[in-house]
């Protein structure tokens with residue numbers, strides 16, 4: 001299917017119309033940084049990726065300011081972030097209460113200017129889950145976007 005010329009279907013025209021309306025030159029979306037998986041058993045999930053699937057995995061890291069312990073699974077083109085609750089008010093506790101075996105928790109996409117990205121999404125009534133970016137697992141500013149405003153998926157933006 002080519003979008004380069006010839007007759008376009010209605011949906012192709014609509015797609016091109018949307019693409020040409022990309023509103024900001026102040027920031028742009030980059031690579032997929034990680035896909036996060038919440039798990040009720042961090043050791044078992046780490047062992048699955050390391051020992052069964054043969055992936056390289058990081059050491060567990062406690063992030064008290066985020067209420068999680070993380071293990072990163074290194075893949076050729078991206079990473080998986082295994083998440084386990086830390087402390088009494090973990091933001092992933094409700095999710096694990098509802099999803100007893102764990103599940104896909106969020107996707108993290110890089111942006112080149114997180115402040116500009118936040119302004120843009122707020123202008124489009126997408127809720128940011130913190131007023132300001134916070135420092136995330138890679139020591140870089142991150143912000144989460146409400147899943148109810150993102151087709152049911154919790155989205156993390158990370159300034160790369």
Ligand SMILES: C[C@@H](C(=O)O)C(=O)SCCNC(=O)CCNC(=O)[C@H](O)C(C)(C)COP(=O)(O)OP(=O)(O)OC[C@H]1O[C@@H](n2cnc3c(N)ncnc32)[C@H](O)[C@@H]1OP(=O)(O)O
Nearest residue numbers: 066068091094095105129136137138142144147152153154
């Ligand atoms: C270290 C860092 C990094 O990588 O740099 C991280 O990733 S830290 C990763 C952990 N940190 C975070 O997740 C921070 C951002 N998350 C939050 O602020 C929270 O978890 C919320 C997403 C707002 C959910 O809050 P809470 O669990 O209190 O509310 P809730 O259970 O009533 O959920 C409200 C509605 O959202 C849905 N919902 C909740 N979590 C969801 C998720 N992960 N994906 C998709 N939908 C989700 C619920 O099912 C519910 O829908 P229904 O009403 O239809 O049932």
Ligand SMILES: [Co+2]
Nearest residue numbers: 036081108156
């Ligand atoms: Co994350």
